[in-house]
Amino acid sequence: MTQETSDRPRRTQADLSLPAYRRGVVALLGVLSYGELVGFLTIAQEAGYAPSSRDKVTLGKVATQEFSHYERLAARLAELGADPHQAMAPFTRAVDDWHRRAAPTDWLEALMKVYAGNSIANDFYREVADLVDEETRTLIREALEDSGQVEFAAGELRRAIAADATVAGRLALWGRRLIGEALSQAQRVAAENDDLMGLLVDDGSGYGLDLGGWMHMFTRLTDAHTARMEALGLSA
Amino acid sequence: MTQETSDRPRRTQADLSLPAYRRGVVALLGVLSYGELVGFLTIAQEAGYAPSSRDKVTLGKVATQEFSHYERLAARLAELGADPHQAMAPFTRAVDDWHRRAAPTDWLEALMKVYAGNSIANDFYREVADLVDEETRTLIREALEDSGQVEFAAGELRRAIAADATVAGRLALWGRRLIGEALSQAQRVAAENDDLMGLLVDDGSGYGLDLGGWMHMFTRLTDAHTARMEALGLSA
Numbered sequence A, B: 001m002t003q004e005t006s007d008r009p010r011r012t013q014a015d016l017s018l019p020a021y022r023r024g025v026v027a028l029l030g031v032l033s034y035g036e037l038v039g040f041l042t043i044a045q046e047a048g049y050a051p052s053s054r055d056k057v058t059l060g061k062v063a064t065q066e067f068s069h070y071e072r073l074a075a076r077l078a079e080l081g082a083d084p085h086q087a088m089a090p091f092t093r094a095v096d097d098w099h100r101r102a103a104p105t106d107w108l109e110a111l112m113k114v115y116a117g118n119s120i121a122n123d124f125y126r127e128v129a130d131l132v133d134e135e136t137r138t139l140i141r142e143a144l145e146d147s148g149q150v151e152f153a154a155g156e157l158r159r160a161i162a163a164d165a166t167v168a169g170r171l172a173l174w175g176r177r178l179i180g181e182a183l184s185q186a187q188r189v190a191a192e193n194d195d196l197m198g199l200l201v202d203d204g205s206g207y208g209l210d211l212g213g214w215m216h217m218f219t220r221l222t223d224a225h226t227a228r229m230e231a232l233g234l235s236a
Helices: A013-017 A019-049 A053-079 A084-101 A107-129 A134-143 A149-163 A166-192 A194-200 A211-231 B013-017 B019-049 B053-079 B084-101 B107-129 B134-143 B149-163 B166-192 B194-200 B211-231
Strands: none
Touching: A013 A019, A019 A053, A019 A084, A019 A107, A019 A134, A019 A194, A019 B019, A019 B053, A053 A084, A053 A107, A053 A134, A053 A149, A053 B019, A053 B053, A053 B084, A084 A166, A084 B053, A107 A134, A107 A149, A107 A166, A107 A211, A149 A166, A166 A194, A166 A211, B013 B019, B019 B053, B019 B084, B019 B107, B019 B134, B019 B194, B053 B084, B053 B107, B053 B134, B053 B149, B084 B166, B107 B134, B107 B149, B107 B166, B107 B211, B149 B166, B166 B194, B166 B211
């Protein structure tokens, strides 16, 4: 739980009977579902860059876990009476754009996208999970569970940087591109979708972040990214 | 069971104690494992062409099933005392080449690769499964189980052909490319690998196909492909 959200009123399961809150949860699960679905496809695609069958298997496992997360989120949407595909529809363009704009061109860039890109997304959704009822929060946290991919990617990246000093500059640049694209897409997604924005930001409901809290959240995401880059010995 | 193999002596579980037979089985499971692993990655990649989130999910399910087939085959290799990655190593180039040479450039070509390409591969492995002991055969047949993808692809292709007559010619051409590449890669894989060749073709062991049987098998694969193309109203 973050400082900004811990002292604010919390949503409960009963709030799901309120249309605006319910629409907000459906939107949040919708964007997260599509993120997991395309995350699955993208990781599988990026595993094509893997130099060995062993690495392909490692990323393959990560990818199939993303797919099972997608399936759980979609099942929850159906439980809430929403069609998962309709719930995902408002977000497909922004998520597709993120992957297009942050498409790695080799194995190390693919690893960095797993290490930094997926981590930024996970941090974001974890923060946002503080704003919803406990059942939804638990589901979201489960869907974000790391299956060891961040550590795997970090290990491979460290080895590559140690073996070739010129790699560091290129990866630092790529990391900056990833954080920039991620933050701008996240802001765009929220800004364009009233249901999601209503959930995340307090528009008079008494729940959600105020503008200061919203900005602080992005500061925390950036700080966490900086720390991750420094942990690899890269300037952020 | 095919005509050519039904009247020949059958391998049994006990034969796994014979080094040559065991090496043959390891080679067969190795090429099949790598095929499923890369098949998983490739289907996930081709799902990127899917026009809707619904189609992405359909192909996503197919892909994750291929991965679980891979995992079962790899587990069997380990049971036989073989390292799955070593067992796959002799075949990675040929399988990668097949996917590179048969890379679809749009959604309909991707569907045709599922419909025709995967079917050719399945027919091939199903024939070959007749040449091994029952436990290995059962495992291979399970790994080849169709999870509805062929029917799904056929339905989509039929709709596309009905909606736009110019599609038929292009897909017929692409189908010919797929069968040509598939047969040449299959022959190359077998020819280049002594362990696999020793399993498939009778080199004095008293088991496997004779040269005539081998050629007949490829004739059957081609005939089945022709029938599949005609079922879509395409010339083969």
